[in-house]
Amino acid sequence: MRVFFFFLDGVGLGADDPAGNPLAAAPMPALRHLLEGRRLLRGAAPFHGSRASLLALDACLGVPGLPQSATGQAVLLTGLNVPARSGGHYGPKPNQTIAAYLQDTLFSRFVRLGKRAALLNAYPEGYFQRVRSGKWLYSAIPQAVVNAGLPLFTAEDFYAGRAVSADLTGHGWRERLGHADAPLLSPRAAGRRLAALASNYDFAMFEYWPSDYAGHGQDWQTAVTLLKTLDGVLDGLVEKWDDRGLIVVTSDHGNLEDLSTRRHTPNPVPCLLIGPQDLRRAFAADLPDLTGVAGAIERVVLQG
Numbered sequence: 596m597r598v599f600f601f602f603l604d605g606v607g608l609g610a611d612d613p614a615g616n617p618l619a620a621a622p623m624p625a626l627r628h629l630l631e632g633r634r635l636l637r638g639a640a641p642f643h644g645s646r647a648s649l650l651a652l653d654a655c656l657g658v659p660g661l662p663q664s665a666t667g668q669a670v671l672l673t674g675l676n677v678p679a680r681s682g683g684h685y686g687p688k689p690n691q692t693i694a695a696y697l698q699d700t701l702f703s704r705f706v707r708l709g710k711r712a713a714l715l716n717a718y719p720e721g722y723f724q725r726v727r728s729g730k731w732l733y734s735a736i737p738q739a740v741v742n743a744g745l746p747l748f749t750a751e752d753f754y755a756g757r758a759v760s761a762d763l764t765g766h767g768w769r770e771r772l773g774h775a776d777a778p779l780l781s782p783r784a785a786g787r788r789l790a791a792l793a794s795n796y797d798f799a800m801f802e803y804w805p806s807d808y809a810g811h812g813q814d815w816q817t818a819v820t821l822l823k824t825l826d827g828v829l830d831g832l833v834e835k836w837d838d839r840g841l842i843v844v845t846s847d848h849g850n851l852e853d854l855s856t857r858r859h860t861p862n863p864v865p866c867l868l869i870g871p872q873d874l875r876r877a878f879a880a881d882l883p884d885l886t887g888v889a890g891a892i893e894r895v896v897l898q899g
């Protein structure tokens with residue numbers, strides 16, 4: 596069975612506080628439909644509905660301090676308690692100790708087993724230039740992809756529709772990267788594109804990091820706009836998903852759900868599962884924290 600892992604950076608399950616938590620305020624009709632009237636808040640999990648399930652996963656993993664991106668993403672990719680093993684939560688980019696864990700990840704394991712795996716993000720030419728010049732370190736997810744011998748998708752792939760921009764709609768490529776002719780997608784079209792692309796692989800992942808940036812920025816309007824976009828993407832994704840596999844949406848740590856602080860939060864993170872009920876049940880069995888996600892993905896993908 597195939598898995599599409601939609602990774603949302605910095606989104607936790609927070610309080611039902613429409614003044615401080617944009618997830619308690621933003622209209623998200625597609626998500627509410629999946630959760631049968633619930634919002635993505637702490638009290639909503641655990642939930643098992645007709646099309647989706649929602650779990651709350653601990654991201655602190657018994658390690659003091661606030662969870663960070665490099666270690667959190669390494670946990671999701673390896674199934675190991677990387678912050679406990681490497682001396683604490685660390686991020687945003689991996690140091691050498693964490694980078695060593697990124698040799699044996701979901702990507703490299705699936706490649707070794709002859710499965711088709713890909714990261715569906717497109718990266719602009721400037722990204723590769725900065726990495727080559729040593730000015731830029733890969734973050735944990737692209738590092739794991741490169742370590743597995745898989746290519747990162749390029750601008751050419753983006754223009755050809757083989758990959759999706761990090762902001763999902765392409766506006767960022769036009770407005771921030773100076774690609775005036777970059778293809779634009781509506782949020783729903785971006786969701787449909789992700790579903791179609793993911794169907795070419797046994798395991799596909801997409802990394803969405805603007806959610807963490809918006810949390811650090813503490814800008815309410817940016818956060819609400821971003822959540823509306825995500826809801827549209829989810830709508831398109833679910834519409835096009837043929838249910839021959841599982842969509843897994845989860846995060847590395849909280850941030851966006853509490854705009855009273857610019858720091859990450861110790862909140863549990865949502866793990867939203869969309870697909871056939873038996874797959875969701877199997878995935879959710881014994882999954883208390885982030886360390887269980889990689890193994891659960893492997894079980895589903897290797898199920899045949």
Ligand SMILES: [Zn+2]
Pocket residue numbers: 605664687807808811850859
């Ligand atoms: Zn962050």
